[in-house]
Amino acid sequence: MKPLTNSFRDKLQFLNEAGELIQDLPRHLKVNRLVDFYQTLVMIRLFDKKAVALQRTGQIGTYASCLGQEAVSTGIGFAMQSTDVLANYYRDHGAQYLRGVKLHQMLQYWGGDERGNVFEGDAKEDLPNCVPIATQITHAAGIASAFKLRHQKRAVVATSGEGATSRGDFYEALNLAGVWQLPLVMVVNNNHWAISVPRELQTASPNIAAKGQAVGIEGILVDGNDIIAVQTAVHHALEKAHSGKGATLIEAETYRLCDHTTADDATRYRDANEVNQAWEKEPIKRLQTFLHHQGLWSPNQETEWVQHCQQHIENEVEQYLNMPPQEPGDFFDYLYEELPYAYQQQRDQFIAKAGGVQHGH
Amino acid sequence: MGINEQLHQNDNASLSQTKIVTLVEAVNLALYRAMNDDENVVVLGEDVGTNGGVFRATLGLKETFGCTRVMDTPLAETLIAGVSVGMATQGLRPVAEIQFMGFIYAAVEHLISHAARMRNRTRGRLSCPMVLRAPYGGGIHAPEHHSESTEAIFAHTPGLRVVIPSSPTRAYGLLLSAIQDPDPVIFLEPKRIYRMVKQEINDDGIGLPLDTCFTLKEGTDITLVSWGAMVHETMQAAKELAQEGIHAEVIDVASISPLDMDTILMSVRKTGRCVIIQEATRSFGVASEISSRLAEEGLLYLQAPVAKVTGFDTPMPYFKNEQIYMPTVNDIKNTVKNTLEFA
Numbered sequence: 045m046k047p048l049t050n051s052f053r054d055k056l057q058f059l060n061e062a063g064e065l066i067q068d069l070p071r072h073l074k075v076n077r078l079v080d081f082y083q084t085l086v087m088i089r090l091f092d093k094k095a096v097a098l099q100r101t102g103q104i105g106t107y108a109s110c111l112g113q114e115a116v117s118t119g120i121g122f123a124m125q126s127t128d129v130l131a132n133y134y135r136d137h138g139a140q141y142l143r144g145v146k147l148h149q150m151l152q153y154w155g156g157d158e159r160g161n162v163f164e165g166d167a168k169e170d171l172p173n174c175v176p177i178a179t180q181i182t183h184a185a186g187i188a189s190a191f192k193l194r195h196q197k198r199a200v201v202a203t204s205g206e207g208a209t210s211r212g213d214f215y216e217a218l219n220l221a222g223v224w225q226l227p228l229v230m231v232v233n234n235n236h237w238a239i240s241v242p243r244e245l246q247t248a249s250p251n252i253a254a255k256g257q258a259v260g261i262e263g264i265l266v267d268g269n270d271i272i273a274v275q276t277a278v279h280h281a282l283e284k285a286h287s288g289k290g291a292t293l294i295e296a297e298t299y300r301l302c303d304h305t306t307a308d309d310a311t312r313y314r315d316a317n318e319v320n321q322a323w324e325k326e327p328i329k330r331l332q333t334f335l336h337h338q339g340l341w342s343p344n345q346e347t348e349w350v351q352h353c354q355q356h357i358e359n360e361v362e363q364y365l366n367m368p369p370q371e372p373g374d375f376f377d378y379l380y381e382e383l384p385y386a387y388q389q390q391r392d393q394f395i396a397k398a399g400g401v402q403h404g405h
Numbered sequence: 406m407g408i409n410e411q412l413h414q415n416d417n418a419s420l421s422q423t424k425i426v427t428l429v430e431a432v433n434l435a436l437y438r439a440m441n442d443d444e445n446v447v448v449l450g451e452d453v454g455t456n457g458g459v460f461r462a463t464l465g466l467k468e469t470f471g472c473t474r475v476m477d478t479p480l481a482e483t484l485i486a487g488v489s490v491g492m493a494t495q496g497l498r499p500v501a502e503i504q505f506m507g508f509i510y511a512a513v514e515h516l517i518s519h520a521a522r523m524r525n526r527t528r529g530r531l532s533c534p535m536v537l538r539a540p541y542g543g544g545i546h547a548p549e550h551h552s553e554s555t556e557a558i559f560a561h562t563p564g565l566r567v568v569i570p571s572s573p574t575r576a577y578g579l580l581l582s583a584i585q586d587p588d589p590v591i592f593l594e595p596k597r598i599y600r601m602v603k604q605e606i607n608d609d610g611i612g613l614p615l616d617t618c619f620t621l622k623e624g625t626d627i628t629l630v631s632w633g634a635m636v637h638e639t640m641q642a643a644k645e646l647a648q649e650g651i652h653a654e655v656i657d658v659a660s661i662s663p664l665d666m667d668t669i670l671m672s673v674r675k676t677g678r679c680v681i682i683q684e685a686t687r688s689f690g691v692a693s694e695i696s697s698r699l700a701e702e703g704l705l706y707l708q709a710p711v712a713k714v715t716g717f718d719t720p721m722p723y724f725k726n727e728q729i730y731m732p733t734v735n736d737i738k739n740t741v742k743n744t745l746e747f748a
C-alpha cells in the first residue's frame with residue numbers, strides 16, 4: 045500500500061486554522077460526515093467542561109481533561125470499525141464515547157468506582173482505562189498478535205501521549221509491530237507537555253513520527269487539531285492493518301490547553317503566551333467556520349445542538365450520582381474466577397467493615 | 406515559591422537553623438542540605454526540576470543547584486533506576502524520584518538485579534550509593550495506582566535498605582542518612598501525612614540512625630508496632646486506650662529492612678503482647694515477617710498470639726471504597742482489646 049504522505053516530516057492537514065480546506069477531501073469522506081464529526085467534538089468538549097466542574101465541587105476525583113485535543117480521539121473513533129479494539133489512555137473521551145462507553149461510566153471511573161471500566165457495545169473488548177503510562181501499548185501488540193494468529197480482519201489502535209514515547213513499552217511494542225507486521229496503529233497525542241516536561245526533553249528526534257523509520261514502519265505526522273487529517277490517517281492505517289500490510293505510527297500534533305489534570309497547575313511551568321497562541325489553533329472553531337461557509341451548519345443548529353448535549357450530559361451526571369454503591373463482596377469476587385478458599389474469611393471481614401464504614405463508624 | 410524561599414534562607418552549612426516544617430518540607434530541606442554539603446548528590450526524576458515535583462518535594466532545588474544536578478528525565482522509570490545505578494557506581498549520589506510508588510515496577514529490575522547486588526557481585530569493587538524516593542500509601546482520594554503500599558517487595562530483597570519516615574523530624578534525619586549511606590536505599594514517603602503535622606526541626610545536616618526502630622511512647626500492657634502513615638492511627642489508638650487505662654508502647658519501625666528486631670523483642674519481653682499495624686495488604690508482608698520473628702525469638706515472652714491490623718488482600722479499591730480497605734483507629738483498638746482479653 046502506498047504511504048499516505050511522502051515523508052514523516054510532511055504534516056498532513058486538510059483544514060487549516062482559519063477553517064479553509066487546503067486540499068480536496070479524501071475519497072472516503074463525504075462532506076456531510078463532517079457534521080457528525082463536529083457534533084461529537086462539541087459533545088465531548090461540553091462533557092469535559094462539566095467533568096472539570098464536578099471535580100471542583102468534589103463530585104468526582106482528580107480528572108484529566110482533553111481540552112484542545114478532542115480531535116485526536118474523536119478522529120480515531122470515527123475511523124475505527126466496531127470489531128477493532130482500542131487500547132486507550134486517559135484523554136480518549138472521544139473514541140471511547142463513539143465506541144459506546146457512556147458518559148456516566150467515565151464519571152464513575154474518575155469518581156473512584158471500578159464499574160467505570162465495564163464497557164459495552166463496540167468497546168466490550170477494549171482495554172480498561174490505563175494509568176501506568178505506555179503499558180497499554182504492549183498489550184495492544186499482544187492483541188494484534190492474536191488477530192494475526194487467527195487470521196482475523198481486525199486491528200488495534202493504541203493511544204498515548206508523547207511523554208509515553210520515552211518508555212520502553214512504547215519502543216518495544218513499536219519494534220515488534222515492525223518485525224511481526226502487526227495489525228497495530230499507534231497514535232501519539234503530542235500535546236507538547238508531559239505534566240511539566242516539554243516535548244524537547246523527551247526526545248531529540250525531529251518528531252515522533254520519525255521513530256517509525258527506525259523500526260521499518262510507516263510514520264505519519266498529522267495536524268492533530270484537524271479532525272479530517274486524524275481520521276484520514278487512522279483510516280489509512282486501519283485499511284493497511286486489515287489487509288495484512290502491517291503497522292503504522294501516527295503522531296497527532298496538538299496542544300494541551302488544560303492543566304495536566306485537575307491536580308496540576310500549569311501556570312507554574314509554562315508561559316501564558318504559548319497557551320494563548322495554541323488557542324488560535326484549537327480543533328473545534330475551525331471546523332465550525334468551515335461548516336458555516338459550506339452552509340452545513342447554522343447558528344440555530346448550534347443552539348439546538350448545544351442544548352441537546354447539555355441535556356444529555358445532565359442526564360448522564362444524574363445517572364452517575366444515583367448509582368447504588370458497589371457490593372463490597374465484589375472487591376474479592378473479581379480477584380479470581382472463583383474465590384479461593386483462603387480468601388473467604390477476609391471477604392466476610394471486608395463486608396462487615398464496609399457496613400461500618402458506610403454507616404460512618 | 407514563598408515557602409521555599411523562607412525554608413532555604415540562611416543555608417550556610419555551618420549555621421544550624423530551627424525550622425517548623427511539614428513532612429514534605431522536611432524532605433525538601435534534607436535534599437537541599439545534602440546537595441549543599443556534597444556536590445556528588447544529584448536529583449533526577451519526572452517533573453522534579455521546574456515543577457519541583459508533583460508534591461513539591463524538590464521545590465527550588467533546580468533554581469539553586471541548576472539543571473545539571475537537578476534533572477527532569479524523560480518519562481521512563483526503567484531509565485531513572487538504571488541511570489541511577491550507573492551514576493552511583495561512579496561515586497555520584499543520585500537521589501531519584503519515582504512519582505508514585507505505583508509506577509516503581511518498571512524500575513524493579515534495576516533495583517533488585519543491580520542496585521541490590523552491585524557490591525556483592527563485584528566483591529566490593531563497585532557499590533551503589535543511591536536513594537530512590539517514592540511517595541506511597543493511600544487515603545488521599547487519588548486515581549488507581551496512586552495509593553499502594555508494596556514495601557514488602559523491597560524488604561524481601563537483601564542488599565537494599567527500605568526506610569519509611571512517619572514525621573517531619575524523621576523524614577529529615579533519615580533521608581540525610583539514606584543519602585550518606587554507602588548502599589542503595591528505597592525511601593518511601595507516606596504521602597497522606599505529607600502535610601498533616603508540622604514539627605520543629607534543627608536543620609543541622611545531622612542524620613538519624615538507620616537500621617533502628619524508634620520507640621514513640623512507652624507503655625507496659627501491649628506493644629504496638631507500625632510504620633509510615635499508620636503510625637498516626639496507632640498513636641491515636643494508644644492515646645484513646647490510655648484513657649481506658651490501657652498503656653500501650655508504640656514503636657515506629659522506620660527502617661523496615663534491615664529490621665531492628667532487638668527493640669521490638671525488648672518491648673514485647675516487657676509487655677507480653679503485640680499488635681502490628683500495616684497499611685499494606687495482609688499476606689506475605691512486613692507485618693508477617695515481624696510476627697514470624699516474634700514466634701521464633703520471642704515465643705516465651707508472649708502471653709497472647711501476635712495480631713495484625715492490615716489492609717485486605719485486594720488491590721487497593723478505587724477511592725470511593727478505599728476507606729473500607731484502610732486500617733482505622735477502631736480496628737486497632739478492637740484488636741488490642743481482643744489481644745488483651747486472651748487469657
Ligand SMILES: Cc1ncc(C[n+]2csc(CCOP(=O)(O)OP(=O)(O)O)c2C)c(N)n1
Nearest residue numbers: 175176177205206207208237238239451508
Ligand atoms: C509509568 C508511569 N509513570 C508516571 C506516571 C505519572 N504520570 C501520569 S501522566 C504523566 C505524563 C504523561 O505525559 P504524556 O505521555 O505526554 O501524556 P499527556 O498527559 O501529556 O497527554 C505522568 C508522568 C504514570 N501514570 N505512569
